[in-house]
Amino acid sequence: MNILVIPNTYSENLETESKFEVLNHLEEKVQEWIASHISKRKLWFSSDYLPADEKMNDDQESIAKKLRERVRGIKDAVRVAVAVNLLTEEGLPHFHRLISKYLGDQSFWSKWNYMWTAEEDRHGAVLRDYARDGRLFSFKEIEMMQFHYIESGFNPEWDKDPYKVFVYTTLQERATQISHKNTGTSVGSDEPLLDGILSNIAADEAKHYTFYRNVFKAILEVDPNRALLSAADIMPAIDMPGISMPNFRDMADVVRRTGIYGPRDYKKIVEEAIKFWNIELLTGLNDAAARAQEKILSIPKRLEKVAEYIERRTLQKTFSFDFIYNRILVFK
Numbered sequence: 001m002n003i004l005v006i007p008n009t010y011s012e013n014l015e016t017e018s019k020f021e022v023l024n025h026l027e028e029k030v031q032e033w034i035a036s037h038i039s040k041r042k043l044w045f046s047s048d049y050l051p052a053d054e055k056m057n058d059d060q061e062s063i064a065k066k067l068r069e070r071v072r073g074i075k076d077a078v079r080v081a082v083a084v085n086l087l088t089e090e091g092l093p094h095f096h097r098l099i100s101k102y103l104g105d106q107s108f109w110s111k112w113n114y115m116w117t118a119e120e121d122r123h124g125a126v127l128r129d130y131a132r133d134g135r136l137f138s139f140k141e142i143e144m145m146q147f148h149y150i151e152s153g154f155n156p157e158w159d160k161d162p163y164k165v166f167v168y169t170t171l172q173e174r175a176t177q178i179s180h181k182n183t184g185t186s187v188g189s190d191e192p193l194l195d196g197i198l199s200n201i202a203a204d205e206a207k208h209y210t211f212y213r214n215v216f217k218a219i220l221e222v223d224p225n226r227a228l229l230s231a232a233d234i235m236p237a238i239d240m241p242g243i244s245m246p247n248f249r250d251m252a253d254v255v256r257r258t259g260i261y262g263p264r265d266y267k268k269i270v271e272e273a274i275k276f277w278n279i280e281l282l283t284g285l286n287d288a289a290a291r292a293q294e295k296i297l298s299i300p301k302r303l304e305k306v307a308e309y310i311e312r313r314t315l316q317k318t319f320s321f322d323f324i325y326n327r328i329l330v331f332k
C-alpha cells in the first residue's frame with residue numbers, strides 16, 4: 001500500500017494559509033481599529049522639537065543653542081538608555097520587513113504596515129536628531145553600531161506563523177513604551193525637552209500596543225487552539241534585533257540597573273497580556289492548546305525566578321562604552 005507522505009512544507013503552507021483566512025476574516029474590525037487609531041493620533045515631527053530650518057526666529061534659534069548646554073547635564077547611564085532606545089527604533093527596516101513577510105503586502109494589513117512604519121520612522125529620526133544636535137554621544141560610534149545592527153539582519157524563527165507577529169508586536173510595543181517613558185522620567189527636570197520627546201514617543205507606542213493586542217484578542221476568539229500555541233512560543237522571551245551586538249548585553253544591564261527596563265517589567269507586560277487576552281478563562285480547548293494555556297500561565301512565575309536570580313547575582317560592576325568616550329560607569 002502506498003502511503004501518501006505530506007511534506008512538512010506543504011502542511012506548513014496549508015496551516016499558514018488557513019491562518020490568513022482567519023486574519024482576513026477580521027478585516028472589518030481591523031479597518032475600524034485603523035480608523036480609530038488615525039482619529040486619536042497626534043502627528044508630531046522632529047522639527048517640532050528641534051527646529052532646523054534655513055530661516056528661524058529668535059525662539060527657535062535659542063532652542064538650538066540651549067540644547068547643547070542642557071544635554072551636558074544628562075547622566076551617562078541615561079545616555080546608554082537613549083542609545084538603546086535609539087538603536088531599537090532604528091531597527092525599523094527589520095520590523096517593517098517582518099510584518100510585510102508574515103502578513104503579505106497585498107491586503108489591508110499592508111495599509112497598517114505602511115502607516116505604522118511612517119509613524120515609527122519619526123521615533124528613530126527624533127532621537128537621532130536630538131543626539132546629533134545636542135551632541136550626546138561620540139556620534140560615529142553610534143553610527144557604526146546602527147550600521148552593524150541593520151547589516152546583521154533579524155530573522156526570528158516564527159515558522160511562517162502570522163499569529164506570532166501579533167504576539168511579538170504586542171509585547172514589543174509595550175516594552176518600548178515603558179523604556180521610553182522611564183528614560184524620560186530618569187532625565188526629568190535635568191532636560192525637559194528630552195523628557196517631552198520620549199513621552200510623545202511612548203504615547204505613540206501605547207497606541208500601537210492597543211492595536212496589536214486587540215488584533216490578537218480577536219484571533220484568540222476565532223481560533224483559540226492555534227492562537228494559544230503561537231502565544232506560548234513567543235511569550236517566554238522576546239528577542240530584540242540588537243541581541244547579536246557585542247556590547248548589547250552590557251547596555252541592557254545598565255538599563256536594568258538604572259531601573260529603566262528589566263525582567264520585572266517584562267513580567268508585568270506578560271501578566272497584563274494574559275489578563276487582557278483572558279487566557280486563564282479560555283475553555284473548550286484541545287489537548288495541545290490546553291497545554292499551551294498552562295505553559296503561558298506559568299510564565300510569570302518563571303520570570304519572577306529569573307528576576308530574583310539576576311538580582312541575587314547583581315554585584316558591583318563597572319561599565320564603559322566607546323560611544324560615551326569610555327567614561328567609567330560604576331554600579332554599586
Ligand SMILES: [Fe+2]
Nearest residue numbers: 089120123176
Ligand atoms: Fe517606536
Ligand SMILES: [Fe+2]
Nearest residue numbers: 173204205208
Ligand atoms: Fe510603536
